[in-house]
Amino acid sequence: MSKDSSGSSLHRSFCRLCYNACDMDVTVVDGKVTKVRGHPENPVYQGFTCLKGRVQPELLRSPERLLHSRRRLPDGSHDTVAFDAAVQDIAARLGRIRDSHGPDAIAFYYGTMATNGVLTRAVLTALRTAIGSRLIFSPATVDKAGKQVAAALHGRWGAPPSGYSEPEIAVLVGINPLVSYQGAPRGNPGKWLRAQAERGMHLAVIDPRRTETARRADTFLQPRPGHDTAILAAMLHVVLAExxxxxxxxxRHVEGVERLRRAVAGFDPATVAREADLDEEALVSLARRFGSTRRGYVSVGTGPNMSGPGTLVEYLALCLDTLCGHVTREGEVVSSAPALLPAGPYHARMTPPWRGADLEPRMPAAGLSTSAAGPPIAGLPAEMAAGHVRALVSCGGNPASAWPGQRAVVSALAGLDLLVQVDPFMSNTARLADYVIAPRMPLETAEMTQHLDMMSALSIGYGVEESYAQHTAAVVDPPAGSEVVEEWRFYFEVGRAMGLQLLLPRAGAAPHRLDMDRAPEAEELLDLLAEGARIELDVVRAADGGSRYPLPENRVLPAEPGWTGKADVGNARMMAALTAPAEPTTTDPSDLRLIPRRVQHVFNSSHHHPSTAHGGLDNPAFLHPQDLLERGLAPGDAVVVASTVGSLRTTVRPDPSLRRGVVSMTHCYGGLPDDESDTTPGVNLGLIVGLETLQPYTGQPVMSNIAVSVTRAP
Ligand code: SF4
Structure with missing residues (x-):
């Protein structure tokens, strides 16, 4: 921290409004944050922040921010409640529900915002485990369940992915790192892509929309929606045939190649290109280029993951990388080794597949089971309606806006015996909640970037290029007169009030028995969670800012003697799905298909706030100008967008970057359904995207490539 004569001080911190963790300079005057800017000398971020990160002064001081917790009254309104009183009542009610209906009657949900909160997730997990509930839900089963299930069906290399280390090629399928910060390393995606282009990396983008990233691509394929599996299968066809x-x-490391070869034999590039409306030569050329590289990666985004065969698309992407040997080889340095978690040892061998679906716990009312991505959110409304789940504790997200099937979700949430929402604003879910716990906001709390290490292990597309870490202390105190708490403290206090012993889960050490007689400090918990990490947290603290932590001698070791494990690129269920694609596709140019659209100024269901609204808080339907013209529609016209699930009203906007036949809208917008008094801008896609059609294996709702109509509103 530095201070000038005017009393203004400058602090290093990092942003926690999304998982990119941008290193920031925070200006504080009279105890208030007045300005946030990217730290210019950070070697990874190079001064980068986005609009959301920079408006934190306005978010902190927003008149809509909750400065005290709220309790719902019988008439549906909320009044202020003291934190201690809220904790005591919540603990008593959770205890009664557990005693009467069992621990699985209490479910927990952490949204994407909690992904960045290492303390929040750890203490929440400790509370859930002490209660005995197995029902912990996350957005993984809304937008990317296929990643973890595909990895389980395929197997995993014994060292972190090599894709970001001097790649010769990157193939991005339905992913736009310049907006989502996925598909390129955490940090500054624009500068990273430019640097790789200067190195000679070939960037290929496959997307129905010419996205910000696609505009930089060396190869851009703009297919009809619903053809991602066929395109990847055609690439595999070329790679294997040639x-x-x-x-x-x-x-040495792979089995199932002949099964895969037979399954992709029918995906000849000419047919696939014709049906997907692509240039055959461009598709074949991309496959040949990819097949001839030994460093590179395929990364698949939420669009394909939200479509019917999300797991299959992810599986085929893994097969492409594996067949081309895109792994960190024996003797190579593991450049992305974790910093704030234990690292290695890494071995040059494949862990064979493990069970990724049909797991416990099951959700009998919904007829669903758990997958490697967790229990499916799609099953929760049915379990709630059946009385199997009677309480939900939710943080870091906004289920009433984020989960598809909005009417069913809202009805189920409203019928719970107890709904607790931790939220700095009166979101849709907060409005339904029995208790809304007002939390501190990120710059008011201490944290570390351990989540970057966790995400690096998840899949290519989420991690860092080189080992990296940052710690931040709380930069400012909460507003005077407020009663806002660190989120983790709420879970600790509920556990204490229930008379539970919480065990803090740790990646690098045995679970730690928390002293329930006194509330711990945040820094104390961070130290406990970082125990066993490759880099001591005190070293990261002392750096006062984000740094790389390379360890040149951390090389991939040979496989252990006698190791026989292999990856499977010919999983029987995947091959069967490939030869009988479940996804509806269309070649009729007059059909319209709904695809998701990420926008820079919100983060899923969070940050829908006027201060970030440079892009608008409405949620128009974007169509190609020619599609508008053919329907007699002009920009701004009111329309009805309808699917087999329902309909919504919005306005249309032209977007020439879309291919014809596509409607592009953003999830998580709008207010509560059927509430005439609700003035929340925008409209929620959960009105036309439901819980009826679920992906196999994961139970994830199909939320992309949905047939819709767009007609002038009456
Ligand atoms: S919200 Fe923006 S500034 Fe904050 S971490 Fe994400 S990309 Fe960086």
């Missing part, structure tokens, strides 16, 4: 794969690597 023998471009890394035969030596495959012979």
């Amino acid at each position: 023998g471009l794969h890394d035969a030596e690597f495959v012979a």
Whole structure:
């Protein structure tokens, strides 16, 4: 921290409004944050922040911010409640529900915002475990369940992905790192892509929309929605038919190649290109280029993951990388080794597949089971309606806006015996909640970037390029006169009031028995969670800012003697799904298909706030100008967008970057359904995207490539 003569002080911190964790300079005057800017000398971020991060002074001082917790009254309104009183009543009610209906009658949900909160997730997990509930839900089963299930069906290399280390090629399928900060390393995606282009990396983007990233691509394929599996299968067809794969690597580490070869035999590029409306030569050329590289990656985004065969798309992407030997090889340095978690040892071998679906706990009312991505959110409304789940504790997200099937979700949430929402604003879910716990906001809390290490292990597309870490102390105190608490403290106090012993889960050490006689400090918990990390947290603290933590001698070791595990690129269920694609596709140019659209000024269901609204808080339907013209529609016209699930009213806007036949809208907008008094801008896609059609394996709702009509509103 530095201070000048005017009393203004400058602090290093990092942003926690999304998982990109931008390193920031925070100006504080009279105890208030007045300005946030990217720290210019950070080697990874190079001064980068987005609009959301920079408006934190306005978010902190927003008149809509909750400065005290709220309790719902019988008439549906909320009044202020003291934190201690809220904790005591919540603990008593949770205890009664657990005693009467069992621990699985209490469910927990953490949204995307909680992904960045290492303390929040750890203490929440400690509370859930002490209660005995197995029902912890996350957005993984809304937009990317296929990633973890595909990894389980395929197997995993014994070292972190190599994709970001001097790639020769990157293939981005339905992913736009310049807006979502996924598909390129955490940090500054624009500068990273430019640097890779200067190195000679070939950037290929496959997307129905010419996105911000697609405009920089060397190869851009703009297919009809619903053809992602066929396109990746055609690439595999070319790679295998022309023998471009890394035969030596495959012979040693991979099985199922002949099954895969037979399954992709029917995906000849000419047919696939014709049906997807692509240039055949461009598709074949991309496959050949990919097959001849030994460093690179495929990364699949939420669009394909939200479509019917999300798991299959992810599986085929893994197959492409594996066949081409895109792994960190024996003797190579593991550049992305975790900093704030234990690292290695890493071995040059494949962990064979493990069970990724049909797991416990089951959700009998919904007829669903758990997958490697967790229990499916799609099952919760049915379990709630059946009385199996009677309480939900939710943080870091906004289920009433984020989960598809909005009417069913809202009805189920409203019928709970107890709904607790931790939220700095009166979101849709907060409005339904029995208790709304007012939390501190990020710059008022201490934290570390351990989540970057956790996400690096999840899949290519989420991690860092090089080992990196940052710690931040709380930069400012909460507003005077407020009673806002660190989120983790709420879970600790509920556990204490229930008479539970909380065990803090840790990646690098045994669970730690928290002293329930006194509330711990945040820094104390951070130290406990970082125990066993490759880099001591005190070293990261002392750096006062984000730094790289390379460890040159951290090399991939040979496989252990006698190791026989192999990846499987010919999983029977995946091959069966490939030869009988479940996804509806269309070649009729007059059909319209709904696809998701990420926008810079909100983060899923969070930050829908006027201060970030430079892009508007409405949620128009974007169509190609020619599609508007053919329907006699002009920009701004009011329309009805309808699917088999329902309909919504919005306005239309032209977007020439879309291909014809596509309607592009953003999830998580709008207020509560059927509430005439609700003046929340925008409209929620959960009115036309429901819980009726679920992906196999994961139970994730199909939320993309949905047939819709767009007609002038009466
Ligand atoms: S919200 Fe913006 S500033 Fe904050 S971490 Fe994400 S990209 Fe960075």
